[in-house]
Amino acid sequence: MMHTEMKNKVSPENWKIAAHVVDLETSIIREILKFSSQPGVISFAGGLPAPESFPLETLKVLAAEIFDNHGHIAVQYSLSRGILPLREILAKRATQRGTPSSVDNILITSGAQQGIELVARAFIEPGDYILTEDPTYVGALQAFNYYQARYATVEMDDEGMKVEQVRKKIEEFRPKLIYTVSNFQNPTGITMSEERRRQLVEIAAEFNIPIIDDNPYGDIRFAGKNMPTLKSLGGDGVIALRSFSKIMAPGLRLGWMNGPSCVIAQFEKVKQCADLHSNTFGQYLAYEFLSRGLMEPHLEMIRKIYGDKRNLMLSEIEKKFPSGIKWTKPDGGLFLWLDLPKHVSARELFPKAVEKKVAFVYGEPFFANGGGKNTLRLNYSTANKEQIVEGIGRLAELFKANF
Numbered sequence: 001m002m003h004t005e006m007k008n009k010v011s012p013e014n015w016k017i018a019a020h021v022v023d024l025e026t027s028i029i030r031e032i033l034k035f036s037s038q039p040g041v042i043s044f045a046g047g048l049p050a051p052e053s054f055p056l057e058t059l060k061v062l063a064a065e066i067f068d069n070h071g072h073i074a075v076q077y078s079l080s081r082g083i084l085p086l087r088e089i090l091a092k093r094a095t096q097r098g099t100p101s102s103v104d105n106i107l108i109t110s111g112a113q114q115g116i117e118l119v120a121r122a123f124i125e126p127g128d129y130i131l132t133e134d135p136t137y138v139g140a141l142q143a144f145n146y147y148q149a150r151y152a153t154v155e156m157d158d159e160g161m162k163v164e165q166v167r168k169k170i171e172e173f174r175p176k177l178i179y180t181v182s183n184f185q186n187p188t189g190i191t192m193s194e195e196r197r198r199q200l201v202e203i204a205a206e207f208n209i210p211i212i213d214d215n216p217y218g219d220i221r222f223a224g225k226n227m228p229t230l231k232s233l234g235g236d237g238v239i240a241l242r243s244f245s246k247i248m249a250p251g252l253r254l255g256w257m258n259g260p261s262c263v264i265a266q267f268e269k270v271k272q273c274a275d276l277h278s279n280t281f282g283q284y285l286a287y288e289f290l291s292r293g294l295m296e297p298h299l300e301m302i303r304k305i306y307g308d309k310r311n312l313m314l315s316e317i318e319k320k321f322p323s324g325i326k327w328t329k330p331d332g333g334l335f336l337w338l339d340l341p342k343h344v345s346a347r348e349l350f351p352k353a354v355e356k357k358v359a360f361v362y363g364e365p366f367f368a369n370g371g372g373k374n375t376l377r378l379n380y381s382t383a384n385k386e387q388i389v390e391g392i393g394r395l396a397e398l399f400k401a402n403f
């Protein structure tokens with residue numbers, strides 16, 4: 001009796017779960033994924049790496065060796081900043097690629113998502129402004145919303161954030177942070193041009209505002225020329241967030257940050273509150289993968305898979321889509337972006353798409369301050385080639401029937 005009465009009283013409100021948690025929206029993408037995982041649905045909705053890209057056999061061998069050679073260390077508690085050999089090799093790699101770094105600049109995180117969360121925890125007080133691209137990564141908005149951030153948004157074109165708008169936005173909103181996904185952006189697939197990168201680091205330095213360059217896709221370039229990273233241009237003014245999710249496997253939940261050592265020391269404290277440290281065993285796996293020179297050939301393989309799938313999706317779109325639609329042509333990463341005719345709502349199209357057994361993510365949730373009604377995101381990394389051909393055909397029919 002007692003037990004039932006108690007149970008009946010349980011609700012987030014009765015137990016006074018913090019209002020800012022109760023009010024937080026669940027990720028709309030995760031909701032959409034529920035529909036798109038129905039049987040027979042061809043999904044361009046998720047952002048999952050291609051399952052065929054996972055280096056399973058290699059990881060199996062490395063895991064066995066780690067257990068045999070130093071298993072008791074690999075499953076033990078470890079440093080909040082991350083195991084030393086992994087930080088050393090990541091610092092060396094960054095240095096070779098134009099960002100002089102030491103182990104003190106590196107903090108291992110549980111994915112780039114935790115990097116975003118640690119940044120938000122460390123910097124954001126309720127009502128603070130963050131300057132972001134419009135649209136931007138919805139997982140970052142979710143993390144920032146938890147801390148009750150507000151947004152100064154900057155439009156994009158095919159060279160990325162329109163940096164000429166940034167000065168005015170800074171003067172008007174005094175943002176604490178500039179958050180950007182400069183390479184093969186999620187959701188648009190757009191990459192910031194070199195000139196805009198140079199302008200952005202200059203303006204940020206002038207106002208002494210840190211740039212957070214969320215860069216999980218930087219290594220997955222399959223077309224166009226390499227560009228200097230914001231970090232290599234902006235030095236200590238930039239905190240780079242990186243990830244093993246798209247270059248090894250997301251289930252490892254591993255990423256890293258590269259930032260000024262005095263700021264990394266602050267993040268270390270915040271990380272201790274969050275989870276003490278990231279998965280020790282996964283860190284040893286990542287270290288072995290890097291130190292044995294396995295990463296570069298693996299990246300080549302991933303670039304080939306994604307480049308082929310992106311080419312196929314673009315050629316099917318060109319062949320089949322009706323006029324009035326614009327799309328991006330990403331040089332890397334996992335996503336492309338559609339602008340439908342202005343009067344069309346991609347959100348309203350979504351249930352009809354699921355009826356036709358094809359799924360996408362409509363664009364609105366990616367816009368921090370609203371908008372983007374006629375936009376949507378397509379992922380090309382997860383579906384296989386037959387599904388890409390069939391799925392783009394289904395979308396083309398949907399569009400023709402509804403414009």
Ligand SMILES: Cc1ncc(COP(=O)(O)O)c(C=O)c1O
Nearest residue numbers: 047111112113137186243245255
């Ligand atoms: C821009 C961006 N940042 C961060 C993440 C999260 O990545 P991770 O798996 O490393 O936490 C994603 C994942 O899709 C992303 O697209």
